[in-house]
Amino acid sequence: MPSLPPELFDLYSARHIPESHTWASSYLYDHPIAAADFVPTIDISRPDAASLIGAACRCWGMFLATGHRVPAALLGSVESQTRRLFSLPLHRKLRAASHPGSISGYGRPPLSSFFPKLMWSEGFTLAGDPTDIVSNLWPGDHSLFCEVMEEYKREMKDLAGRLMGIMLQSLGLAQEEMGRIGPMRELQRAFEVLQLNSYPACPDPERAMGMAAHTDSGLFTVLHQSAGAAGLQVLREEAEDGDGSGPTRWVAVQPLPEALVVNVGDLFHILSNGRFRSAKHRAVVGPVDHRVSVAYFVGPPGDVKVEPVRALVDPIRGPVYRPVTWPEYLGIRARVFDQALVAVRSPESPKPPPFTESLK
Ligand SMILES: C=C1C[C@]23C[C@H]1CC[C@H]2[C@@]12CCC[C@@](C)(C(=O)O1)[C@H]2[C@@H]3C(=O)O
Numbered sequence: 001m002p003s004l005p006p007e008l009f010d011l012y013s014a015r016h017i018p019e020s021h022t023w024a025s026s027y028l029y030d031h032p033i034a035a036a037d038f039v040p041t042i043d044i045s046r047p048d049a050a051s052l053i054g055a056a057c058r059c060w061g062m063f064l065a066t067g068h069r070v071p072a073a074l075l076g077s078v079e080s081q082t083r084r085l086f087s088l089p090l091h092r093k094l095r096a097a098s099h100p101g102s103i104s105g106y107g108r109p110p111l112s113s114f115f116p117k118l119m120w121s122e123g124f125t126l127a128g129d130p131t132d133i134v135s136n137l138w139p140g141d142h143s144l145f146c147e148v149m150e151e152y153k154r155e156m157k158d159l160a161g162r163l164m165g166i167m168l169q170s171l172g173l174a175q176e177e178m179g180r181i182g183p184m185r186e187l188q189r190a191f192e193v194l195q196l197n198s199y200p201a202c203p204d205p206e207r208a209m210g211m212a213a214h215t216d217s218g219l220f221t222v223l224h225q226s227a228g229a230a231g232l233q234v235l236r237e238e239a240e241d242g243d244g245s246g247p248t249r250w251v252a253v254q255p256l257p258e259a260l261v262v263n264v265g266d267l268f269h270i271l272s273n274g275r276f277r278s279a280k281h282r283a284v285v286g287p288v289d290h291r292v293s294v295a296y297f298v299g300p301p302g303d304v305k306v307e308p309v310r311a312l313v314d315p316i317r318g319p320v321y322r323p324v325t326w327p328e329y330l331g332i333r334a335r336v337f338d339q340a341l342v343a344v345r346s347p348e349s350p351k352p353p354p355f356t357e358s359l360k
């Protein structure tokens with residue numbers, strides 16, 4: 001077979017995995033995979049949801065949300081439109097290829113450049129109006145896709161507002177204190193991104209990686225994953241006596257059809273002054289299923305700084321992190337990737353932060 005540039009390799013018809021997509025086993029098996037452990041499932045409409053969510057965000061940085069009020073029919077349409085998009089022939093998808101310097105479009109997500117091999121996935125990033133991005137893909141036939149994605153973004157924004165309130169409440173903040181927190185006050189102007197991911201069935205799943213290990217950089221991410229096809233894994237770091245000596249394992253996140261996955265991102269970790277763990281996660285691939293996922297990233301608008309909430313800063317240690325905007329933080333991540341939180345430690349806090357980051 002003539003060799004094509006790796007970005008033109010069609011994952012959907014592959015019968016073997018090329019060198020460009022073959023990962024060393026040290027990536028897949030860097031930590032053992034937990035046999036029986038489960039991310040907490042929380043009905044977020046329960047009156048006592050805050051304390052459960054608080055505990056999950058501290059221990060896991062992730063939970064499965066039920067009772068979220070996002071209509072099941074809409075989740076179904078989002079998934080079918082996502083599959084419809086990825087089922088287009090490769091040359092058609094390339095019409096929406098993202099340009100250097102812009103985040104929207106079809107292409108490799110930024111984390112890809114920090115790994116020596118290519119991931120067994122395709123991604124579509126939608127920031128702003130989806131019409132601009134997909135109108136070239138389906139001339140005259142993109143309106144349903146766009147309507148579904150716009151409707152989904154409205155539902156996600158509403159859900160994000162509720163989650164933000166409950167998560168801040170779980171940190172002990174009163175209503176009037178929340179109003180003073182920039183990212184909460186500015187939620188209407190939030191910066192939102194939809195990331196559509198596609199993981200075709202893989203002929204050699206033990207040597208391929210769907211999405212390499214990372215934390216998300218925003219406040220938090222709401223992920224919808226196709227029912228029945230597992231793949232998402234979260235790193236569970238159990239600290240015995242908080243000294244980081246406990247076991248670290250990958251835990252498979254069960255694909256519950258009615259649940260949305262919520263994971264804490266780096267900006268909420270900063271806001272909580274290190275109390276909430278920014279969950280490290282990845283996606284593995286399987287031999288049979290074609291899995292898709294849709295991630296909604298949310299953060300404050302570019303001019304709003306994120307900093308540790310004053311009420312959560314203890315007077316002796318002070319704030320663990322310095323104020324940072326999301327665009328500034330994305331710039332730091334583009335340079336140092338998984339060291340970005342270390343790079344924004346506040347100069348007055350030379351010691352390692354007291355909470356999750358020290359649990360290595
Ligand atoms: C607003 C965002 C959030 C981004 C960057 C930009 C657009 C694409 C997002 C992702 C999607 C895939 C994982 C990630 C880690 C990646 O490489 O690209 C995400 C990243 C982040 O959470 O930082």
Ligand SMILES: O=C(O)CCC(=O)C(=O)O
Nearest residue numbers: 195197211232283293295
């Ligand atoms: O597909 C998944 O389960 C994970 C996707 C993800 O982590 C992301 O888009 O940031």
Ligand SMILES: [Fe+2]
Nearest residue numbers: 214215216281
């Ligand atoms: Fe992610």
